Amino acid sequence: MATSVLLEREDELLVLRRTIQAAKDDAKGATILVEGSAGVGKTRLLKEAREVAHALGLQVLAAYSSELEQEFAFGIVRQLLEPVVGETDSQQRADWFSGAAETAEAVLGSGFASHPAGGDYAVLHGLYWLVSNVASDSPVALVIDDLQWADPPSLRFLAYLVHRLEDLPIVVIAATRPWLSDDNNRLLDMISTDQATVHLRPYPLSLEATNFLVDGTFTKEGTEADEDFVVACHDATAGNPLLLHQLLQVVQHEGIEPVGKNASKVLDLGPQAISRYVSSRLRELSQSSERLAESIAILGDGVQVAVAAEHANIPLNEALRSVQDLSRVNILAGVAAKQVDPARVRISFVHPLVRAAIYGRLSPHTLMLAHGRAVQVLMASGAETERLGVHVLQTLPSGDSDVVRILRKAADEALHRGSPDIAYSYLRRCLAEPPPSDQRLEVLIQIGRCAQLLNLSGSVEPLREAIELSKDPVQRAIISSQLAGALQFLNQIPEALKVQKVGLLEAHDEDVRRYLAAGMLANLPFDPGHKDLISYADELEQLEFREGFGAGALESMLAMVRSWQGNPVGLDHARRAMLNEQLSTMNGEIFLTLGVWQPLLAGDCEEVFPLLDEAISRSHRTGSVRALAPATDHRGLGRLRQGYLADAEADLNVGKRVIEAANIQIGRPFNGSFRADLYMSQGRLDDAQEALQWSRISGTNDPGAAYFVLLSRARLLRLKKQFNPALATAFQAGRRFSAHSGSNPAMVPWKSEAALCLMALNRLEEARQYAEDEVDDARRWGASRALGRALRVAGLAIGNCENGINLLMESVSVLAKSPARLEYAISMIKVGTALYHQGKVREAQEYLRRGVELADACGAAPLVKNGTFALKETGARPRRINLKGPGSLTPSEIRVAELAAAGAINREIAQSLFVTVKTVEVHLTSVYKKLGISSRAEIAGKLIPTS
Missing domain, CATH: 1.25.40 (Serine Threonine Protein Phosphatase 5, Tetratricopeptide repeat)
Structure with missing residues (x-):
């Protein structure tokens, strides 16, 4: 069977080997997603990946998912991490769980932590640093089979991790079957669509490979297969290696000769090859073997022999013999011959399709009874309450107080691990049991x-x-x-x-x-x-x-x-x-x-x-995914308004990923419009369009934040020179904001946007009216950013006369005292352009130079381009822009620099600021360049005190 799977897999094996080698040699993390239908050879490729990683000296942490355990909180994460954490010494364990990784303790079994995990985002952040700490000792390969069945908390962690692998010696290799792209699978979509994810899609075997395997099967018997028979084998299995292997087993077992006249028999057998093979082999074995196989299908792969024997109600010695028999006929995976305690040997099927074939033989009534018995058997064996809860979910409500106790405790354990979604499933089932009347209120509140x-x-x-x-x-x-x-x-x-x-x-x-x-x-x-x-x-x-x-x-x-x-x-x-x-x-x-x-x-x-920094910090320490999104989005908005576009983009990208991971629909209008405005300032109009589409706001019957999206859409249409639609959309934003009793241009400056559109349409009198109205509104509010913008638009609407120039100059004066650097740069360039048209060349050149320098520091490429063009028109030669000194540092660079100056190493800085080590390195490189220094020891003498 192994040979058949590795046929025609040379390209996939090459990618696996290169990626694993890069993780070891270059600390270059990556994600590989092996996608394909059941039986196409994904598991065998993962086995090969594990062997390659072992040979290269990586720590290999492996896990597999099953349909049964999707309600087991952090089941995949625990499979990956519990063995390596449990086997290490106490000092190493303390090091791994130090700092930000502390919140991960609650996830990994009852023995590792006595305190709850806190919010779900705190858990994800802690798990990230735990894996990072483990990988700091030796590169790590995380290998996961059947990812499509992973529990949601584990998927959330993997979605969190894959975005941050760039600077970690970690390779994630996961196999998955195809899935539908809908809200239920958005976490798989996030992993799959990450720009760093490599996709391997092993093709079905060719006719030539099928011929090779069929000939290999019958050559042992001295028989050569007819061409029609080989074609029938290929067509019946569609080249699926596992189905082909099982089909050939059935053909041999039933004595079907490989000749052309039997092609029709093969075609009939193909779709049922596995179930036919399993049924025929089970009939040859004892009733004990059949009952044991059914019990393992109920209890799930990895169950101990003694537990499965108890569930099947057969003696242990008989169960051990049945394990050997089931392994011999290729139903169970082989187990080691020598074990200190055979009763504790863990057994699994050779493939999930084999388990599915056995599970599918049982009637719904039999399944419910069998899962009910599983609860009793696992309880007696001391299994975790959550594992009991998994089986309770497969039974019908019966008013059993023991079931209520199990489900409530399972929900508590899931919450302890930071998995409210799993807890919700248990509590809903608990409500259906139902709980005693004196407990119902508590359960309802907890569900809510x-x-x-x-x-x-x-x-x-x-x-x-x-x-x-x-x-x-x-x-x-x-x-x-x-x-x-x-x-x-x-x-x-x-x-x-x-x-x-x-x-x-x-x-x-x-x-x-x-x-x-x-x-x-x-x-x-x-x-x-x-x-x-x-x-x-x-x-x-x-x-x-x-x-x-x-x-x-x-x-x-x-x-x-x-x-x-x-x-x-x-x-x-x-x-x-x-x-x-x-x-x-x-x-x-x-x-x-x-x-x-x-x-x-x-x-x-x-x-x-x-306040925003503390809210973000609190979310990482103890908060939820839902709490993090608004804080990062609004810090991103604040940095955008200040003109720190790179910092704003970093925050807004975090907000976007959080919104997608937690399905926070109400957050989309905010984040989408903020990112659109950012991208427009950077000249990325296609990205702005995509962000607005992502916001899912149509403009009609939408939630209140729609006015943000509508205003951004108006700006984008104007930049694309679609002035009439832009004007209509600006008015629509104004109507929506006014309907919410809004008139503050510091929040929604729709009047100045409408004025810019009207100017483009040469409707100057209307433009002046709207611009002047916004000036009045902004003066009443009193904040400099909104007033400076309103004055600038009013000045542009009046034109290059004395009144217009005066308004533009007032705009510059107002913004000079504000933190709104980008608006200040725009106004200086507009003043410079207006002064040039009045013949004041030298004065114009000074404004234009300062505006271009500041626009470049902001990262506003279109404004730099426009300002440079205007400067050249004045006859000046633009000088090389090379901003230096403490004043040129961005807020993110300042935070990194201050921590480095205080003696924190890069990893400590990264944990403190909730970024990757690579991000810290990038910021420090920029700090050294801007401050003209070469080491962190020199930072303190160059920084401007912030308090």
Whole structure:
């Protein structure tokens, strides 16, 4: 069988060997995905890869997936890592789990950690550093078979890892069958579509190879196969090596001669070759062997002989003989002849298709009974509760209190490991059992919390029932708020408001009432036109300031409302909310995002960046994937507005991957529009178009953040010189923003965008009106970035007269005092161009030079090109741009430089900033160049103190 699989696999073997060699010699990580139908030879290629990796001295960590264990939290990760962690000494283990890797302890068996993992993102980050630490001792090959059946938490980790392999001596080699590209398989899609993933797709065997194998089979018997018979074998199996091997076994076993007249028999046998082979061989063996095979199919590959024997209800000695018999007829994989304790030998089928053939022979009723018995047998053997839960999921509800206990404990263990999705599956099944009446409320609440991290629609009905069951007014109010939050994100705003109003009527605790009131205001971004909520905000603003989570949430929502309206009092509310530490620790992402980060960013407030840094850090330490996305996206937006385009791109790319991994649909409009604006500033219009398509906003009946996408779409259309569609889209963005009571140009500058489109259409009077209106709005808000932009557009709309020049000069003056470097560069180039047309050449050249230098520092290639062209028109020769000194460092470079100056090594810096070691190396190289130094020892003397 091995020879047949390796036929015509020379190209695949060459890629495997080269990739593994590169991981060893060059610390060049990679992912290889071996894709193909069952039986095409993927497993044999993985076996060859393991042997090559072993021979080259790599640590080989292997795992295989099965359909049965998809609900086993981090099952694949544990198969990969538990053996190597368990076999090492305590000192080595302590080193591996040091620093950021600490959160990975909770994943790897009960013996490695006594504390919960925290949020799911903290677990992914910890596992990444654990694998990185293991690989620092010796290069690692992670080899995984049947990836399509991997449990979702393990897939999330692999999706996290493959994006960060570039600088690690790690090669991931996984085999998978084809899958549908839909939301259920988005994690496989993320792994598959990563730009560094290498795809191997072994083809079916050719007719020539089939002929070679058929001849080899019958030559031993002194018989030569007819050509028609060989063609029939090839057609019957479509060149699939495993099916061909099994077909030939059946042909031999049934005494079918390899002659042309038997071709039709072969064609009939082909599709059923494996099940026919398995059934015929089992009939030859004892009933004990058949029962044992069925028990192994139920319990899953890797089960101990003693456990399988107990499940099959046969004596151990008889089971050991059956193992040998089943191995002899190529149903079970062979096991070592000598074992210290034969009862603990782990047994598996030769191929998943063989297990599927045996499992498929059993009736649904028999399967349920068999899985029920598996629970009892595994419980008696001391198996983990989660492993028991896997089998409970295959049984029908029966009101069994033991089943409820198992499922609740399995859910707790899954949560302990940072796997809310697996916990959700157990809890849903627990609810169906059902639990005793005194436990039902707890189960419902826990289901609701898990679902809110995964699939908001799945939280609605459990939370509704929990409200009905709860007798505690405070608890009912809190559950009502959770339910309303889910309904908001599901765009069921009238229903959310109804739930909140009922909760508000029932709540007696003042802080809870403020929390519910804040939740009502939070409906504004999702559904326009609720003028009554604006009036309600006016009433709430009169309340006396207090401490507490509810009070902080209310301050943040008042900040949102006022900031959207362009009222600078919104910043006062945001700063009060910013001081409320409970917002950061009690799942307050929506309040932080809408009511703290967005207003402070719109106000050009530098204090927002430490808040965002801490939110990102908290997500890595203890937070969830859902908590990380808004923080990285808004830090990316902040850096974009400041003109640090490379830093912005790094953050927004992280946000994009997180949104995809966690399926956070509500995050797409924010991230998509922010990335589109970034790409447009870099001149990457095709990428901008793709980002806007990724946002999944059509412009009609979309959630509130659609106005961000619409404005970005208008800008893109204008840059593509499609001015009429651009203008219509800008107006659409304005209507949507206004419907949400928005008028602040620091958030959605739709009037200046419309003015630019109108100028392009030569509708100058209209352009001036919209531009001047935005200047008025921006002056009322008071932040320099928005005002500087509005003044610049107004100056351009008026033209190269004295009034126009004055507005452009005021724009430069305003932006010179702001952190908005890119807007400043644009305004300087526009002033320089206008001054040149007035004949003020020397003055124009100075503005143009400074603007081009700053645009280059920002990474805004189109602006550099335009400014350089304008400078050449003045007769000046552009000088070489070579920015130096501490002021040229980006925020990311400054953070790396400060840590390096304090004595941290690259790995420690990477763990502290949640980036790869390679990223740290790139930043340090840039720091050395900009500061004119050659070592980290010189950094401290060159840096400008930041505090």
